Structures are given as structure tokens and as C-alpha cells.
Amino acid sequence: MQIVLARIDNRLIHGQVLESWVPSLKANCIVVANDEVAHAVMQKLLMEAAVPRGIQVIVDTVDAVSELLCSDELGDARVLLLFATAHDARRAVESGLVLKKLNLGNMHAGSGKLQCSCTIFLDNDDVVDLEKIQACGVSVTSQCVPSERETKWSKMVMKRV
Secondary structure, eight states: OEEEEEEEETTOSOHHIIIIIHHHHTOOEEEEEOHHHHTOHHHHHHHHHHSOTTSEEEEEOHHHHHHHHTSSTTTTOEEEEEESSHHHHHHHHHTTOOOSEEEEEEBOOOTTOEESSSSBEEOHHHHHHHHHHHHTTOEEEEOSSTTSOOEEHHHHHHHHO
């Protein structure tokens, strides 16, 4: 199993992932790691229905996904891993999931969040989570679609101050 992209995108499975990232990376498995969605039967069914045939979809809790991806259960799958939040990604990394890189795709605006790019809004908790992930040796960058250039997240944070 190879994680071809680990991405924080609060929209999880959506058009940009399916139309840009999956073909570009030749991903044949999409894994969603989020406790809330794992227990939302209708949301899970809608996401699974949106994915073209031939691409495996797994939606489960952060702990279950971390355990799965640390095993050999997915064989030679090319996995696109999606987190809804920086906190979910941090939990996965701290539980032993090894990531080389983490992509920030979309993190919605909200109370107390400051805009760092057109799609990234961070609050202090997000910054702490991303710092902890980076401290584990993970390169954290932002890139909306494969054709865009990556931006280091730390440069984006400096712009928000």
C-alpha cells in the first residue's frame, strides 16, 4: 500500500478530489478518516456513491483508519487519504501513521479563524496541530489542485499575522 496523497479537506470526497487528484495520482482507493462521518450513515453512503466504480472507498474513524493503514491489509493500493481537520491528521500521525507529506486543500472559515489563502482559514488550534504534525517529520504544504505549485504552510501563516 502506498499513500499517494494525505490531504486535509473539510469537504472530504468532492469533485476536485475525484476529477483532479484521483486521476493525477492514479489513486485506486480513497480513505476518509473522521469520527463524525464514520458514524453518519447517510453522509457515508453519499460519498461512496459519488466515487466511480473501480475505486475502493473506506470511511472510518481516525483510529480505525490509522490501524488499517499501518497494516498490510490494503495490499498494493494507491491510497488518497482524506482528513476533515488538522486535529484528525494530528491524531493519526501521533497514533503511528507515517506520512511524508500532508497537503492542505480546504479548511473552511469559522469563528476565530484567520484567512491564510483563498481556501485555508486557520485558528490557533489548527496552527498547534500543524506544528505538531511537522515536528513528527511531515512536510506540510498547501496545494488546491495538482497543476498548482505547492506553498509551505508556514509561509501562509506568516501572511495572516
